[in-house]
Amino acid sequence: MTSDAAPAIRLDRLTKRYGRVAALNDVSLDVQPGEIFGFLGLNGAGKTTTIRILLDLIRPTSGQAFVHGLSCQRDGLRVRERVAYLPGELGFYRDMTGEATLDLLGRLGGREVDRRALLDRFELSSRDLKRKIREYSTGMKRKLGIIQAFQSAAPLLILDEPTEGLDPLMQEALYQLLEETRRSGRTIFMSSHVLPEVERVCDRIALLRAGELVLLSPVAEVRRLAARTVRITFRDPVPPPRGPWPEHSEAVEVTPRLWHLHVRGPLGPVMAMLSSLPIDDVDVREPHLEDILRRYYKEGAGS
Amino acid sequence: MIRGTAVLVAHSLKRIRGLLVGLGLMLAAFQFLLTQVAAYLVRQSAFSQLSALIPDFVRSAAGPSALAFMSFSGIVGLGYFHPVVLTALVSVMITIATEPAAEIETRFVDLTLARPVARFAAATRTIVVLVVAGASLLALLIAGTWTGLSCCAPAGVDRPSIGMLLSLTVSLGSVMACWAGVALALAAGAKRRAVAGAVAGALAFAAYLLDYLGQAWEPARSVSRLSPFHYFQPMTIVMGGSLSGGNVAVLLAIALAGAATGYVVFAKRDV
Numbered sequence: 001m002t003s004d005a006a007p008a009i010r011l012d013r014l015t016k017r018y019g020r021v022a023a024l025n026d027v028s029l030d031v032q033p034g035e036i037f038g039f040l041g042l043n044g045a046g047k048t049t050t051i052r053i054l055l056d057l058i059r060p061t062s063g064q065a066f067v068h069g070l071s072c073q074r075d076g077l078r079v080r081e082r083v084a085y086l087p088g089e090l091g092f093y094r095d096m097t098g099e100a101t102l103d104l105l106g107r108l109g110g111r112e113v114d115r116r117a118l119l120d121r122f123e124l125s126s127r128d129l130k131r132k133i134r135e136y137s138t139g140m141k142r143k144l145g146i147i148q149a150f151q152s153a154a155p156l157l158i159l160d161e162p163t164e165g166l167d168p169l170m171q172e173a174l175y176q177l178l179e180e181t182r183r184s185g186r187t188i189f190m191s192s193h194v195l196p197e198v199e200r201v202c203d204r205i206a207l208l209r210a211g212e213l214v215l216l217s218p219v220a221e222v223r224r225l226a227a228r229t230v231r232i233t234f235r236d237p238v239p240p241p242r243g244p245w246p247e248h249s250e251a252v253e254v255t256p257r258l259w260h261l262h263v264r265g266p267l268g269p270v271m272a273m274l275s276s277l278p279i280d281d282v283d284v285r286e287p288h289l290e291d292i293l294r295r296y297y298k299e300g301a302g303s
Numbered sequence: 304m305i306r307g308t309a310v311l312v313a314h315s316l317k318r319i320r321g322l323l324v325g326l327g328l329m330l331a332a333f334q335f336l337l338t339q340v341a342a343y344l345v346r347q348s349a350f351s352q353l354s355a356l357i358p359d360f361v362r363s364a365a366g367p368s369a370l371a372f373m374s375f376s377g378i379v380g381l382g383y384f385h386p387v388v389l390t391a392l393v394s395v396m397i398t399i400a401t402e403p404a405a406e407i408e409t410r411f412v413d414l415t416l417a418r419p420v421a422r423f424a425a426a427t428r429t430i431v432v433l434v435v436a437g438a439s440l441l442a443l444l445i446a447g448t449w450t451g452l453s454c455c456a457p458a459g460v461d462r463p464s465i466g467m468l469l470s471l472t473v474s475l476g477s478v479m480a481c482w483a484g485v486a487l488a489l490a491a492g493a494k495r496r497a498v499a500g501a502v503a504g505a506l507a508f509a510a511y512l513l514d515y516l517g518q519a520w521e522p523a524r525s526v527s528r529l530s531p532f533h534y535f536q537p538m539t540i541v542m543g544g545s546l547s548g549g550n551v552a553v554l555l556a557i558a559l560a561g562a563a564t565g566y567v568v569f570a571k572r573d574v
Contacts (some may be wrong), residue, residue, distance in 0.1 A: 057412070057416060057574050060572070091411070092414070093318070108310055108415055109418045
């Protein structure tokens with residue numbers, strides 16, 4: 001039974017083991033309808049395993065996965081009527097033309113949207129489509145993969161590494177398409193390890209590390225919790241402060257003409273401290289998601 | 304469900320149409336050629352000379368089948384059990400039956416089964432394609448025989464009856480179905496087509512040798528019952544005997560068991 005109130009995706013203590021190896025371990029999360037959700041992690045973290053469980057291509061060892069309130073295992077067919085999928089590894093038949101491939105997959109899927117507009121957007125001509133896929137470049141195959149996913153009008157799009165192999169212009173075209181898709185009320189669940197891309201398009205992120213969920217948060221919240229980098233250069237040499245640094249700030253580098261600080265929280269106390277000093281320049285850099293997530297990745301590598 | 308199966312069937316048939324047409328025409332041509340050879344031997348009155356050339360010990364070992372084979376009908380029927388024909392047809396069945404493993408190996412399955420297509424539909428597709436392909440190949444084999452008999456059979460020769468040709472066809476079709484079922488069962492659980500195909504092919508070859516051994520060596524006769532080829536008895540039909548329903552039932556039972564195993568394994572596995 002579907003419900004409008006049901007999350008677009010719900011993972012409930014999802015676990016997948018291959019022998020002694022846990023590809024996924026007790027992962028629980030909800031993805032709300034209409035959001036773009038970034039599913040992050042290094043290679044082998046369990047992103048694709050999760051996606052394949054959602055599509056009932058593989059079965060969980062324990063736990064459950066739901067799409068719009070429907071069990072991915074018990075109601076797999078009805079779930080897949082509501083899902084469009086871009087695999088990370090595109091298993092097209094190399095001796096088929098692009099057009100035949102799109103036609104075949106379109107006939108297997110549900111209701112289709114205007115394919116012509118998608119082809120124009122991703123600059124695939126009718127001539128390109130008449131060619132065999134073995135003649136396609138990596139980027140063209142990716143574009144074909146994107147079109148086969150977006151040619152379905154399914155309310156949930158699951159995209160596994162969608163920009164892999166795309167040139168910057170096509171990446172931009174995809175970002176615009178993602179934005180339009182979100183505005184139309186559809187949900188996007190995308191795995192990626194391209195962090196600037198995630199930062200740009202996603203509303204919320206989850207980070208998997210060795211099969212475990214280590215972060216689940218709105219992108220803005222992650223950024224807010226992270227430290228801003230403040231670099232202050234002085235006209236004249238300045239001694240370090242005699243007392244403690246202002247609240248929520250820490251010194252990274254202190255020289256007579258340059259202070260390099262990390263500030264978590266408001267900048268007011270730092271600015272107040274600087275007001276009496278001979279400042280030449282102040283450079284404040286907002287934290288990048290990449291900086292924060294790198295830390296999570298590194299912790300994993302070190303653990 | 305039916306729509307998904309139909310789309311997949313059309314896709315698979317389109318992919319193998321070259322193989323089917325090519326092999327089918329070759330089989331038809333081979334069968335046509337056999338009728339020409341048989342007609343030539345009749346015109347030359349060579350059957351009696353050939354029979355006389357068979358040494359007595361071979362004649363006694365082979366029994367009446369040797370004499371039955373040395374006839375117009377025997378030569379014409381050869382195409383329905385010749386090892387090359389048998390190998391070609393069983394190989395095609397194994398190739399088609401292992402398509403599920405190929406789709407898993409190439410990850411094409413991620414594109415099809417991620418859509419509202421049941422795994423049941425994918426397995427059914429393979430069975431439908433096996434039936435269509437097998438029936439088409441056998442039809443072309445019969446067409447080759449019919450063309451040869453129509454155009455070139457000498458007048459007054461004892462032609463093979465329609466019943467005999469149909470019996471030979473059913474017998475050959477049963478053994479094809481049997482190995483298709485075995486291959487489907489193996490492919491449903493395999494990650495690679497080559498592995499499933501090689502195992503099925505090796506089993507078929509071993510079973511053929513086992514049956515041959517059972518025919519040639521008395522102590523191996525009881526063990527040869529384990530070979531599906533033990534239940535493929537075309538010479539009995541060529542000699543004028545009737546098609547054994549029991550033999551066909553055994554072969555079709557193996558085919559059905561293989562198909563059922565394939566369905567269950569494919570439905571439960573991680574793809």
